Amino acid sequence: MDKKKTSIPIDLLRKYDRPGPRYTSYPTVPVWSNEVGSESYMQALQNASVNEDEAFAIYCHIPFCECRCYYCGCNTVITKNSDKVRLYIDTMKQEITNTAKHLKNRKLVNQLHFGGGTPTYLTIEQFNEILDTLENCFNFVEGCEKSIEIDPRVTTNEQIKALVNRGFNRISMGVQDFDNDVQIAIGRIQPFELVEKKVNFCKSLNFEGVNIDLIYGLPKQTIESFTDTLKKAITLHPDRVALYSFAYLPSVKANQMKIIESELPVTEDKYKLFALAVELFTEAGYIQIGMDHFALPKDELSIAQNDGRLHRNFMGYTVQASPEMVGFGMSSIGYIDNSFFQSHPTLSKYMDTVEQNEFAVFRGMKLNEDDLIRQYVINSLMCNFQLQFSDFYKKFNIQYHDYFHKEHKELSEFFVDNFLDAPNGGLKITEVGRTFIRNIAMVFDAYLNKESDGKKPTFSRTI
Numbered sequence: 001m002d003k004k005k006t007s008i009p010i011d012l013l014r015k016y017d018r019p020g021p022r023y024t025s026y027p028t029v030p031v032w033s034n035e036v037g038s039e040s041y042m043q044a045l046q047n048a049s050v051n052e053d054e055a056f057a058i059y060c061h062i063p064f065c066e067c068r069c070y071y072c073g074c075n076t077v078i079t080k081n082s083d084k085v086r087l088y089i090d091t092m093k094q095e096i097t098n099t100a101k102h103l104k105n106r107k108l109v110n111q112l113h114f115g116g117g118t119p120t121y122l123t124i125e126q127f128n129e130i131l132d133t134l135e136n137c138f139n140f141v142e143g144c145e146k147s148i149e150i151d152p153r154v155t156t157n158e159q160i161k162a163l164v165n166r167g168f169n170r171i172s173m174g175v176q177d178f179d180n181d182v183q184i185a186i187g188r189i190q191p192f193e194l195v196e197k198k199v200n201f202c203k204s205l206n207f208e209g210v211n212i213d214l215i216y217g218l219p220k221q222t223i224e225s226f227t228d229t230l231k232k233a234i235t236l237h238p239d240r241v242a243l244y245s246f247a248y249l250p251s252v253k254a255n256q257m258k259i260i261e262s263e264l265p266v267t268e269d270k271y272k273l274f275a276l277a278v279e280l281f282t283e284a285g286y287i288q289i290g291m292d293h294f295a296l297p298k299d300e301l302s303i304a305q306n307d308g309r310l311h312r313n314f315m316g317y318t319v320q321a322s323p324e325m326v327g328f329g330m331s332s333i334g335y336i337d338n339s340f341f342q343s344h345p346t347l348s349k350y351m352d353t354v355e356q357n358e359f360a361v362f363r364g365m366k367l368n369e370d371d372l373i374r375q376y377v378i379n380s381l382m383c384n385f386q387l388q389f390s391d392f393y394k395k396f397n398i399q400y401h402d403y404f405h406k407e408h409k410e411l412s413e414f415f416v417d418n419f420l421d422a423p424n425g426g427l428k429i430t431e432v433g434r435t436f437i438r439n440i441a442m443v444f445d446a447y448l449n450k451e452s453d454g455k456k457p458t459f460s461r462t463i
Ligand code: SF4
Pocket: 064, 065, 067, 068, 069, 071, 072, 073, 074, 076, 116, 117, 118, 151, 174
């Protein structure tokens, strides 16, 4: 295994840590419009229905959890009410059928992802009901990527086996941190041995990828404790690791009020935790994917990134080329006919709307030509750490330097700090620059300094 390690100077983390989007989409969610609703979505589905040979992705959101972790920033519903869950499943099935009706003969699906919440909150039978409905409505192509997020504390081996039987080939486990003090501070106790058993069980089955998620910046995390967590994570030999920055926003997420602010690492220490993770994972042979993901060199994400054909959507990084995605469930996001759509984030509003045979879309955005051009540039840089000017010209019939004259000048500080190279008619992000990819992408964002409704959108910090 390659033992090269990437060290990130702390003074650069300090210099570039500022509020900024994560660019899971461009344009970013805060600039989407509340004027976009069910009618526009129906039109978009109909427009998209003519591309019968093009496969798309599906995201299903299962919002339920048994209890709320203190750090959680997801759209969840904490309940033990089985009637509520029953109604949600029925609503989702109705939404799937209704969507398929509008997509007519557009049926090919190349990626399926279940997220939450906790998707395995559902029983095997309930889960199969949703899968049956999806399979009745759409055609999953050979080799379709089927992935799911699981909580190792509540997911049984029977459920995992059932997933394999239904063709699931990638599984991600929420770990966050292995340290007992940190786990107490975040209200999520899951000993290393429990995760290790689940990971090994998954590896004994036919999954192509067994992945884990970690978070840095949590209360009680120290360099020593996080070093231990990272080393334990590496011994599990996951195919991919997602390393998220903890965003402490108790005024927006009331559950985070249970976190003791004075136990959070100070900003400088948070940088060190991040730098440590990059160093240990790269030293262990992992390839940094985007800013905050790591994958084994043999993983298809690493290979695709190296070949410059990695893509990204709301479900994460992917090798699937189609940008189109249909979302099911409350708060789910889709991208179809060059437009983003998001469903109501509350259970009652989502269910009431779908029951009336409408789509529960409450905001979205139709991209114009400038949006599509900037989306391409930002995605190329975020995913593949490069932009080839000749590819850009081929796609849009525009010279990069003519269109981005002003932006290119703004990149000069990144050249000085050795984040960027300009080899043979393109831009290339250096190893160190990978960590600052959000800052670089921000140069190409046309909305960042514009105000919407008199307010600037708020973003988490880039590091
Ligand atoms: S299990 Fe995940 S989604 Fe559920 S409360 Fe905890 S962090 Fe949030």
